[in-house]
Amino acid sequence: MCGIAGIVYKDRKLHNAGEDMGKMLGALQHRGPDSAGFAIYGGVGLEKNEYNINIQVNQKTGLLDKVKMAINQKTPIKSDQVFPSEEDGTIVYRAKIALDEFRQLPPLLHKIDKVDVDVVVLNGSHSFEMIKDIGHVKDIVEKYHVNEIKGTHAIGHTRFSTESNVDRYHAHPFQTYIIKDVTVVHNGQITNYWKIRDPLERKGHVFETNNDTECLVHYISDKLDQGYILEEALHQSVEDMDGPFSYIIGTPEGIGIAKDRLGLRPGVMAENDKIFAIASEEVSLREVMDTTNVEQISPGEVRVYESTPSF
Amino acid sequence: MNEKVYEIDLSKMTPREANETIIKMAPKYDKIILKNPHAMHYLIAGLVEEVDIEVDGSAGYFIGTMNDKASIKVNGNVGWFGGDNMTGGKLLIEGSAGDGVGQGIYGGEIIVKKDVGARTGEIMKKGTIIIGGNSGFMTGIFMMGGRIVVLGDLGRDVGESIIRGVIYVLGEVESLGKNAKLVDVTDEDKKELKSLLRKHDFNLNNYDKFRKIIPKSKRPFYGK
Incomplete structure (x- = not known):
C-alpha cells in the first residue's frame, strides 16, 4: 500500500x-x-540552461568539498543550500548549475555518484x-x-x-x-x-x-x-x-x-x-x-x- | 414520543474510538449522527444493534462492514467495499461509491444514488444492491445469490463466474463474463423491480427496458 x-x-x-x-x-x-x-x-524560476541537483552526502570530513569539486570541474556552482539531517548523519546538498544542454546532465550526475559510496545523487531537474x-x-x-x-x-x-x-x-x-x-x-x-x-x-x-x-x-x-x-x-x-x-x-x-x-x-x-x-x-x-x-x-x-x- | 438522538464529532477520533463510541451509544438512542467524518475508513464496523445512523459527509473504506440491523445513511460518497459482508440492515449512500460495494453480503439492502466502481456485489450471497448510476468492471463477480439492480450502464465482464443470483440492468452492457447470459425480464421481474425501486424512491416509467444477467449454468465447467 x-x-x-x-x-x-x-x-x-x-x-x-x-x-x-x-x-x-x-x-x-x-x-x-x-x-x-x-x-x-x-x-x-531557473534560467533556461540552469538545473538544481540534490545530493545526499555523508557528513564525514571533506566529503562535501569533494562533491563540490566534482561539480565545479564541469561547471561552476552558481548557488547552493544545505539541508542537515541529524538522524542519519547525512545532509542533502542542493547546487544550482548551468549546462549548455540537457544531455550533459546525466553524465555529470553519474560522475558525482562516483565520488564516494556515501554520496548519492537524488535528482537533477530544471522545471520542478x-x-x-x-x-x-x-x-x-x-x-x-x-x-x-x-x-x-x-x-x-x-x-x-x-x-x-x-x-x-x-x-x-x-x-x-x-x-x-x-x-x-x-x-x-x-x-x-x-x-x-x-x-x-x-x-x-x-x-x-x-x-x-x-x-x-x-x-x-x-x-x-x-x-x-x-x-x-x-x-x-x-x-x-x-x-x-x-x-x-x-x-x-x-x-x-x-x-x-x-x-x-x-x-x-x-x-x-x-x-x-x-x-x-x-x-x-x-x-x-x-x-x-x-x-x-x-x-x-x-x-x-x-x-x-x-x- | 420524542426521538432520542446522539451526535458524535469524529474530527478528533480514530476509527477505533469512533466505533467504540457508536457501539456503546447504539443501544441507548434511536438515532446517531456522525459529524465531520472526513472520509474516515472502517466507520460503523461490526455494529449489530438496530439504530438509525446518519453520516454527515463522506466515508472511506468498509463503511458499515458486517452491519446487521442498523439503517445507515451517508450524505456523501464512500470509498472501497461499502457494506462489506453485511448480514442485514440498510446502507444508503447519497453520492458515489468505490470498488466492491456490497462485497460478500449475506443480506440487507445497499442503495447508491450515483455511480460506483468495479466488482460491485463481488461474492455476494443474498441481499439487494441498487445502483442509481453506472457500475464498473466485473459487476457481480463470483455472485452466489441475491440481486443487483443497476439503473445506468454496466462495464466489462458483467457477472464473471456468476453461480446464482440476478443482475438487473436498465442501460447498456459492455460485455458479459464467463457463465453469464443476458435475457429479457419477465412480467414477474418487472413487478418485483417496481415494488423494490418505488420503496427506495426511484420513480421510473420504463420497466420494459430492463434486462437481466443470470448464470448460464449452476454448475459451470471451466476448461476442457
Whole structure:
C-alpha cells in the first residue's frame, strides 16, 4: 500500500502547490509511513540552461568539498543550500548549475555518484523541485519548507515499502534522464518487471536500482522520446505492464494517471473550474476541493491533464 | 414520543474510538449522527444493534462492514467495499461509491444514488444492491445469490463466474463474463423491480427496458 496524489491548477499560474500537496499527502499518511516525496513543477524560476541537483552526502570530513569539486570541474556552482539531517548523519546538498544542454546532465550526475559510496545523487531537474525523504509527511514538509514552494502542478507520494530499501533515494518520486523532467509516483507492483526492463536496457537506458517504479518512469520517458503523447504512453503501459498498479506521471506540461486492467489499486479524481486533482482516496482530494462529485478511475483507465507550460 | 438522538464529532477520533463510541451509544438512542467524518475508513464496523445512523459527509473504506440491523445513511460518497459482508440492515449512500460495494453480503439492502466502481456485489450471497448510476468492471463477480439492480450502464465482464443470483440492468452492457447470459425480464421481474425501486424512491416509467444477467449454468465447467 502507498498513497499517490497529483494536482494541476488550470490557470497555469503559480499557486501554493507545496502547501496543497503537503495537505493531500498528509491525508494519505495512513497508506505509507516509510517515506514521502514531492515533485512540484513550475515555480523553480531557473534560467533556461540552469538545473538544481540534490545530493545526499555523508557528513564525514571533506566529503562535501569533494562533491563540490566534482561539480565545479564541469561547471561552476552558481548557488547552493544545505539541508542537515541529524538522524542519519547525512545532509542533502542542493547546487544550482548551468549546462549548455540537457544531455550533459546525466553524465555529470553519474560522475558525482562516483565520488564516494556515501554520496548519492537524488535528482537533477530544471522545471520542478524534488523533495523526498524518509519519515512522515509533516516532518518532511517542515524540514524542507515545502509550504513555501509555489507551483503550477505537482505530484506526491507516501510510501509503504514492500520490496526495496527504505532510504532517501528509494522514496518517490522517481525521475528519469531519458528526457527532461519526467517523474513518477507509484502504488503497486509491476510483475513483468524484467520483461519491461530488458528492452529498455538494450536501448541504452541506465537503471540505478531494481525498483519497478524506476522501470515505469524509464518506460514512459522512452515512449515520450519516441513521439507518443502522454495519454498514448500511459495507454500503452496499461497494455504492456502486468500486476496491480496505479501511478501518476508528472511532466513540465501536466500530470496523468494510469491504472491496471483489473483495477487492483485505487484511484479517484475530481475537478472544478480551477483544479484537476487525482489521489488514492477521497480523503486526500477533500483537502483542496469540494468532493461532492468524485469519480472513480476505472480498471485500465487513463486520465491526463496537460497544457503548454509558461516556464 | 420524542426521538432520542446522539451526535458524535469524529474530527478528533480514530476509527477505533469512533466505533467504540457508536457501539456503546447504539443501544441507548434511536438515532446517531456522525459529524465531520472526513472520509474516515472502517466507520460503523461490526455494529449489530438496530439504530438509525446518519453520516454527515463522506466515508472511506468498509463503511458499515458486517452491519446487521442498523439503517445507515451517508450524505456523501464512500470509498472501497461499502457494506462489506453485511448480514442485514440498510446502507444508503447519497453520492458515489468505490470498488466492491456490497462485497460478500449475506443480506440487507445497499442503495447508491450515483455511480460506483468495479466488482460491485463481488461474492455476494443474498441481499439487494441498487445502483442509481453506472457500475464498473466485473459487476457481480463470483455472485452466489441475491440481486443487483443497476439503473445506468454496466462495464466489462458483467457477472464473471456468476453461480446464482440476478443482475438487473436498465442501460447498456459492455460485455458479459464467463457463465453469464443476458435475457429479457419477465412480467414477474418487472413487478418485483417496481415494488423494490418505488420503496427506495426511484420513480421510473420504463420497466420494459430492463434486462437481466443470470448464470448460464449452476454448475459451470471451466476448461476442457
